Amino acid sequence: MVPSGAAVRSDVGRATGTRDATIHRGRPAGRRTVHPADLRFPPVAARLARPAAGQTLPVGFRDGARRLPWWTVTGGHTPPRRTRTLTIDWNQLPTYNTIMSVAAGAGLLLVALLGRQLLKDPCDVRLDGYALAFGVLGVILTLTGAHMTLTWPLAPTFPFDNIIFGEPALAFGVLMLGAAVHLWRRGRVLLESADPVAGFARDYLPLSVFVVGMGLGAFGIAVAGVNYTVFAAPPAEPIAGEFADAPMLEAVFISGPTSWWASARCSSRWCCAPAGWAR
Incomplete structure (x- = not known):
């Protein structure tokens, strides 16, 4: 009732x-x-x-x-703790989530491309190039993600964005740096083995626990984004603010790819754990 x-x-x-x-x-x-x-x-x-x-x-x-x-x-009342306004002083609010998003998107595409090439034709893979790309993107994501996670620069206006952007970016950046070092030092040895995919799976198997955990965390972020519409942009934000009157549109637009990324991290054959467990 x-x-x-x-x-x-x-x-x-x-x-x-x-x-x-x-x-x-x-x-x-x-x-x-x-x-x-x-x-x-x-x-x-x-x-x-x-x-x-x-x-x-x-x-x-x-x-x-x-x-x-x-x-x-x-x-028109006073909240129990404090009241915040939607007035954003961009001079006092460091917003570098654009480069974080671009780096994260490029990293996910490179991971998918590397997995596809390893499964299709391992002999044609140039791991030095992937190691270089992973290292560059990993540095960007690690620095920006660590700063956002530890200092919460968006706390005055968007405190939840420090978690949504900062913590996954930090985790993905460190993973990419580790993958860059691994590909640089052991990539050629693994490619020359009888089964390169199985070799990569065995090396990454211990790390798969953290990878699967981050995938489940991404599911949680996606559900929270839809349930509480935390991805809805305020009217003052350029471009995305044009859809401010339709908060569910932006929530689904962001949560959908997030859920796909989480499922890829948790279930794809080339993503550490499942390949190792299957063999």
């Missing part, structure tokens, strides 16, 4: 210690934006409640069947 609007508001008020807030599409003048870090999510049954016309909703609720993005939850 779904509770009434009044019961929902009173329950959340007791749970969070805050008064009711009104959910708006956009950013009305004179209202302060409540950040997810300042909220405690109400029970699932309460979040599914459909409000009556003109009724106010407690923070963190669904607007009928749609979950509103985090930047549209506004209210």
